Amino acid sequence: MTHYVPVMLKLEGRRCVIIGGGPVAERKAASLIEAGAVVVVVAPDATNRLQSDQSAGRLIWEMRNYRKGDLDGAFLAYAATDQPDINDAVVREAERLGIPVNHTGDGSKGSFITPSIVRRGGLILAVSTSGAGPGASRMLSREIDERYGSEYEIYVDFLSFARSVVKGRVQDAGLRAKLYKSLTEMDILASIREGRFHPWSKEELDAWIDQQREE
Numbered sequence: 024m025t026h027y028v029p030v031m032l033k034l035e036g037r038r039c040v041i042i043g044g045g046p047v048a049e050r051k052a053a054s055l056i057e058a059g060a061v062v063v064v065v066a067p068d069a070t071n072r073l074q075s076d077q078s079a080g081r082l083i084w085e086m087r088n089y090r091k092g093d094l095d096g097a098f099l100a101y102a103a104t105d106q107p108d109i110n111d112a113v114v115r116e117a118e119r120l121g122i123p124v125n126h127t128g129d130g131s132k133g134s135f136i137t138p139s140i141v142r143r144g145g146l147i148l149a150v151s152t153s154g155a156g157p158g159a160s161r162m163l164s165r166e167i168d169e170r171y172g173s174e175y176e177i178y179v180d181f182l183s184f185a186r187s188v189v190k191g192r193v194q195d196a197g198l199r200a201k202l203y204k205s206l207t208e209m210d211i212l213a214s215i216r217e218g219r220f221h222p223w224s225k226e227e228l229d230a231w232i233d234q235q236r237e238e
C-alpha cells in the first residue's frame with residue numbers, strides 16, 4: 024500500500040482545475056470553494072450545484088471536453104471524469120507540469136488522494152484509508168463527528184489568540200515554550216464544556232504572561 028504523507032494546503036486565490044462535472048467533481052469543488060480557491064471546472068455538463076456555483080461566481084465552468092493545456096497555470100488538479108482514458112491523460116499532463124493531481128477513478132494513479140474531514144473551526148480531523156476503503160473513511164469520520172463537539176472550535180480559537188499574543192510579546196524561547204506548555208495543560212476544554220469558560224481579554228493574557236514570567 025502507498026505510504027501517503029498528509030499535508031495541509033493553503034489554496035486561497037490559487038487556481039485549482041477539476042476535469043469532470045459529476046457528483047464527485049461537485050464534492051471536490053465544494054471544499055475548494057470553501058478554501059477560497061479559484062476553481063475551474065472543465066466538462067460538457069455539470070451538476071445543478073456546480074451550475075449554481077458558476078452562476079453565483081464561485082467557480083468558472085468551461086463547458087466542453089478536456090483538452091491538453093487545461094492545466095496550464097494550475098496549482099492543483101483533479102481528474103474526475105467517468106472516462107478512465109481521460110482521467111489518465113489528465114494525470115499525465117499534470118505529472119509533466121509538476122502539478123499534484125488527484126485521480127478520482129483510481130486513487131493510486133494520482134499523486135494525492137482526498138481524506139474525509141471533520142472541521143471544528145481551525146481544528147481539522149482528517150481520515151484516510153490510503154485509498155483502501157473510502158466508504159470506511161466516511162464512516163469513521165462520522166464517528167469522529169459525534170465524538171468532537173463545538174467546544175473544540177472555541178478551544179482552537181483561544182489557542183490561536185493566546186499563542187499569537189505570546190509570540191508577539193515574549194522574545195525568550197525558553198519562556199515561550201513554558202507558556203505554550205502551560206496553555207496546553209490548562210483544562211480549557213472542560214471549562215468550555217461546563218460553561219465556565221470566558222474568552223480571555225488581551226489584558227488578562229498579558230497579566231497571565233507576567234505571572235508566568237515571575238514563577
Ligand SMILES: C[C@@]1(CC(=O)O)c2cc3[nH]c(cc4nc(cc5[nH]c(cc(n2)[C@H]1CCC(=O)O)[C@@](C)(CC(=O)O)[C@@H]5CCC(=O)O)C(CC(=O)O)=C4CCC(=O)O)c(CCC(=O)O)c3CC(=O)O
Pocket residue numbers: 050051125126127128129130131135136137138139140150151152153154155156157158159160161164
Ligand atoms: C482514493 C480516493 C481518491 C480521491 O477521490 O481522492 C477515492 C477513490 C474512490 N472512491 C470510490 C467510491 C466512493 N467514495 C466515497 C466517498 C468519498 N471518497 C473520498 C475519497 C477517496 N475516494 C480517496 C481515498 C480516501 C481514503 O483514503 O479513504 C472521500 C473520503 C473524500 C472526498 O471525496 O471528498 C469521500 C467521503 C467524503 C465524506 O462524506 O466524508 C464513497 C461513499 C459515498 O459516496 O457515500 C464511495 C462508494 C463506497 C465505496 O466504494 O467505498 C471509488 C470507487 C468507484 C467505483 O468503483 O465505481 C474510488 C476509486 C478507487 O477505488 O480508487
Ligand SMILES: NC(=O)C1=CN([C@@H]2O[C@H](COP(=O)(O)OP(=O)(O)OC[C@H]3O[C@@H](n4cnc5c(N)ncnc54)[C@H](O)[C@@H]3O)[C@@H](O)[C@H]2O)C=CC1
Pocket residue numbers: 042043044045046047048065066067068069070087088089103104105106109126127128157
Ligand atoms: N473519488 C471518489 O470519491 C469517487 C470516485 N468515483 C469515480 O469517479 C468518477 C466520476 O464519478 P461521478 O462524478 O459520479 O461520474 P459522472 O458520470 O456523474 O460524471 C462524469 C463527469 O465527467 C464528465 N466528462 C466525461 N468525459 C469528459 C471529458 N472528455 N472531458 C471533461 N469532462 C468529461 C461528464 O460530462 C460528467 O460531468 C467515476 O469514474 C467513478 O468511478 C466514484 C465515486 C466516488
